[in-house]
Amino acid sequence: MSILNFVVSSFVVLSFIAFVVGIAWRVWLYASTPAPLRVFTAPAPATRAGAAVRVGREVALFESLFRADKFLWLVSMLFHVGLLLVLLRHLRYFITPPPLPVALMQPLGIIGSFAMVAGLVGLIARRLFDPRVRYISRATDMAVLLLLLAIAVSGLAMTFIAPPDIMAVKQYLAGLWRFDPQPLPADPALIIHLVLAAALMAVLPYSKLLHVAGVFFSSTRNQPDDARRERHVAAWARPLDQHRS
Amino acid sequence: MDARTDIALTTDLGIEAPPDLAPDAMSACRPFPAQPAHNEALGFPGALVEDWQDQAIAKMGELLENSRPLRVFLDSCVKCGACADKCHYFHGTGDPKNMPVARQDLLRSVYRYYFTPLGRLLGRWAGARPLDADVLEEWFTYFHQCSQCRRCSVFCPYGIDTAEISMAAREIMNSVGLGQKYCNEIIGKVHKVGNNLGLPPAALENTLEGLEEDVRDDTGVDVKFPLDVKGAEVLLITPSADFFAEPHVDGLIGYAKVFHQAGLSWTLSSYASEAGNFAMFIGSYEQMHKIANRIRKAALDLGVKRLVFGECGHAWRVAYSFLNTLAGPWDFLDPRYPVPQNIAAITHDLIQRGGIRLDKDANAGMTVTLHDSCNVARASCLGDRPGDQFTIPREIIAASVPAFVDMHPDTIGDKTFCCGGGGGLLTDELIDLRVKGCKPRANALKQVVDDHKVTHMVAMCAICKSQFTKVLPQFGYPMEMIVSLHQLVSRSIRLATNA
Numbered sequence: 001m002s003i004l005n006f007v008v009s010s011f012v013v014l015s016f017i018a019f020v021v022g023i024a025w026r027v028w029l030y031a032s033t034p035a036p037l038r039v040f041t042a043p044a045p046a047t048r049a050g051a052a053v054r055v056g057r058e059v060a061l062f063e064s065l066f067r068a069d070k071f072l073w074l075v076s077m078l079f080h081v082g083l084l085l086v087l088l089r090h091l092r093y094f095i096t097p098p099p100l101p102v103a104l105m106q107p108l109g110i111i112g113s114f115a116m117v118a119g120l121v122g123l124i125a126r127r128l129f130d131p132r133v134r135y136i137s138r139a140t141d142m143a144v145l146l147l148l149l150a151i152a153v154s155g156l157a158m159t160f161i162a163p164p165d166i167m168a169v170k171q172y173l174a175g176l177w178r179f180d181p182q183p184l185p186a187d188p189a190l191i192i193h194l195v196l197a198a199a200l201m202a203v204l205p206y207s208k209l210l211h212v213a214g215v216f217f218s219s220t221r222n223q224p225d226d227a228r229r230e231r232h233v234a235a236w237a238r239p240l241d242q243h244r245s
Numbered sequence: 246m247d248a249r250t251d252i253a254l255t256t257d258l259g260i261e262a263p264p265d266l267a268p269d270a271m272s273a274c275r276p277f278p279a280q281p282a283h284n285e286a287l288g289f290p291g292a293l294v295e296d297w298q299d300q301a302i303a304k305m306g307e308l309l310e311n312s313r314p315l316r317v318f319l320d321s322c323v324k325c326g327a328c329a330d331k332c333h334y335f336h337g338t339g340d341p342k343n344m345p346v347a348r349q350d351l352l353r354s355v356y357r358y359y360f361t362p363l364g365r366l367l368g369r370w371a372g373a374r375p376l377d378a379d380v381l382e383e384w385f386t387y388f389h390q391c392s393q394c395r396r397c398s399v400f401c402p403y404g405i406d407t408a409e410i411s412m413a414a415r416e417i418m419n420s421v422g423l424g425q426k427y428c429n430e431i432i433g434k435v436h437k438v439g440n441n442l443g444l445p446p447a448a449l450e451n452t453l454e455g456l457e458e459d460v461r462d463d464t465g466v467d468v469k470f471p472l473d474v475k476g477a478e479v480l481l482i483t484p485s486a487d488f489f490a491e492p493h494v495d496g497l498i499g500y501a502k503v504f505h506q507a508g509l510s511w512t513l514s515s516y517a518s519e520a521g522n523f524a525m526f527i528g529s530y531e532q533m534h535k536i537a538n539r540i541r542k543a544a545l546d547l548g549v550k551r552l553v554f555g556e557c558g559h560a561w562r563v564a565y566s567f568l569n570t571l572a573g574p575w576d577f578l579d580p581r582y583p584v585p586q587n588i589a590a591i592t593h594d595l596i597q598r599g600g601i602r603l604d605k606d607a608n609a610g611m612t613v614t615l616h617d618s619c620n621v622a623r624a625s626c627l628g629d630r631p632g633d634q635f636t637i638p639r640e641i642i643a644a645s646v647p648a649f650v651d652m653h654p655d656t657i658g659d660k661t662f663c664c665g666g667g668g669g670l671l672t673d674e675l676i677d678l679r680v681k682g683c684k685p686r687a688n689a690l691k692q693v694v695d696d697h698k699v700t701h702m703v704a705m706c707a708i709c710k711s712q713f714t715k716v717l718p719q720f721g722y723p724m725e726m727i728v729s730l731h732q733l734v735s736r737s738i739r740l741a742t743n744a
């Protein structure tokens with residue numbers, strides 16, 4: 001195995017581990033930390049099922065964002081839906097033979113990658129030119145957007161300019177998966193794309209990208225309005241009840 | 246109308262365009278710190294402790310372990326800026342640190358530095374910074390420029406609630422001896438005397454007797470204002486401002502007339518003579534628990550069957566959303582009624598069932614609009630179904646006055662703008678902030694005054710009422726323009742002379 005292969009492969013594997021461990025750790029923390037009071041933003045659904053639907057709508061439609069800022073909603077949707085389509089399209093590199101829906105949606109994935117780039121350009125422009133957003137931006141906010149853009153552009157370059165040997169890529173990825181090293185395709189665009197995507201995975205659980213998990217755990221959205229029906233005393237608050245008349 | 250318009254109002258539809266950024270415009274506006282005696286009465290250190298940095302970080306760690314909302318909200322913000330132009334204090338001041346996300350970042354930056362690997366590694370590139378004296382001063386300033394109104398949370402794609410973050414910040418500051426005078430002094434009074442005003446039982450009794458006389462003189466009807474009556478059906482918990490301040494007291498008279506006319510026996514308690522629970526403002530579960538359990542004790546001692554709250558926003562949030570957790574279970578009360586109920590829900594129900602009759606002519610000449618209080622609109626509900634907090638007061642108003650007009654849709658309902666005085670900021674030294682923070686509401690009011698000849702604005706929260714009567718004159722509107730919800734009921738209710 002070449003040194004390059006060793007370095008790239010280790011980075012990808014370690015990034016993947018950082019991703020899985022990091023997400024699991026945060027989700028476990030969120031799930032195990034008590035929510036001591038009902039803090040839903042009203043009007044809130046009365047039932048758990050209703051609250052689940054509310055969260056579902058936030059995840060699928062970005063409903064609150066739509067009420068807040070139509071332009072941001074549009075570019076954000078372009079980016080996220082594009083990203084989702086691109087990720088689905090990528091399944092064919094991991095599953096052989098690709099399931100029929102994945103095979104059928106390949107052209108949609110290409111449209112998705114353009115939507116993603118358009119969305120990212122809009123988000124970057126906002127961060128540069130909107131004075132309020134510029135005020136709250138730090139280097140890392142811009143870095144994440146540039147990283148995503150670089151991943152998208154290197155991917156598009158492979159699709160339209162220098163297509164890699166798909167069979168070799170699949171073989172390499174399958175090798176990583178099984179800890180059975182295979183040759184790394186000598187394709188600069190591919191190596192760049194792979195390393196950047198791995199870097200994205202590695203930082204996701206440790207950065208603001210954690211909103212992927214946070215959106216499901218947000219108490220203001222996922223709590224039903226059952227405050228007058230149920231008590232929600234956290235374990236740490238229980239001793240207080242013993243000191244009352 | 247005398248127009249002292251040192252603050253320009255827009256006549257355009259809707260909300261003004263957000264202001265240009267005016268960095269540090271409000272950096273000198275902060276409340277008085279609490280005296281040692283005020284802090285110590287609540288079990289906090291009297292003055293800033295020697296190793297305050299270490300203790301503050303330890304406290305932050307404790308809060309993170311105790312509160313999922315805090316943890317999730319500190320992690321999840323993507324700096325999208327959707328909330329940036331949603332805060333009334335930002336609209337009024339242009340100070341960028343009054344943008345909700347920037348306010349959160351004052352705390353989040355310290356969280357990132359001490360509690361996240363990336364923040365530790367990248368420092369200010371990742372928006373992380375250590376806690377030092379300047380940061381502490383910034384916290385004290387800008388976490389006391391947040392009225393915890395939660396308007397920002399409505400618009401955030403993850404529902405991040407700046408109120409939770411400013412409560413946590415205030416709790417951390419209290420834990421190292423940096424309290425705010427206004428809140429801590431008031432909480433101390435409640436522990437000692439039972440209400441925010443420090444009004445002792447004898448004075449309360451006097452006041453209520455006076456009110457009985459006033460109503461008798463006014464209407465010829467013997468409407469009672471009972472205090473500490475054992476075995477009454479209803480225990481009424483109401484903000485202590487209702488005993489004195491205008492227009493609050495006119496609301497209290499309205500509740501009394503409703504009980505009278507419905508034939509419900511009721512009582513106030515001299516032990517729990519306050520609906521407000523200012524401990525929420527300083528984020529202290531323990532203090533909030535202590536105050537809430539005065540109500541439990543009063544209900545047990547008086548042997549009442551139902552718990553009803555008067556008009557007040559933040560009091561109602563604690564009552565509706567927290568009271569069961571803090572002071573329940575309420576299994577000793579009548580299970581046929583929710584605990585607690587709001588007086589507005591009772592009045593509304595009586596109107597619907599014909600249990601009371603309202604005569605709109607008594608309010609002839611009034612065209613009324615409604616200020617939805619933030620804590621009623623966004624943090625609770627008035628009736629049994631989500632959204633009742635908007636329909637119930639409107640239907641009560643519609644039944645008691647000839648004309649009702651809503652303000653611009655972006656300024657009512659769950660998008661309502663704060664009055665500018667909530668969250669423990671209703672203190673004189675913050676008057677500059679309070680006037681500026683009232684601007685979005687004043688704008689929306691001006692629009693309906695100009696276009697629809699609105700004569701009065703209803704408020705259903707003790708803080709809103711005090712804030713508006715003090716601040717609206719700055720915008721050219723007289724204080725008499727603000728009325729209590731039950732003031733309208735009081736004026737229009739048909740009282741049967743009791744036998």
Ligand code: HEM
Nearest residue numbers: 058059062065076080123141144145209212215323325402
């Ligand atoms: C459950 C899945 C997800 C949901 C519901 C979600 C939702 C959102 C929303 C509502 C925003 C705010 C609007 C905006 O600034 O674009 C946002 C921002 C962002 N999201 Fe996601 N997202 C999800 C997954 C992801 C993933 C997997 C990534 C990439 C790895 C990602 C990357 C970003 C980035 C970079 C931003 C900030 C954009 C900016 O800088 O303005 N999101 N997300």
Ligand code: SF4
Nearest residue numbers: 332391392394395397
């Ligand atoms: S809670 Fe209200 S006052 Fe505080 S930042 Fe949000 S909008 Fe502003």
Ligand code: SF4
Nearest residue numbers: 322323325326328401
């Ligand atoms: S709307 Fe929410 S995610 Fe966006 S900047 Fe504000 S707090 Fe952060």
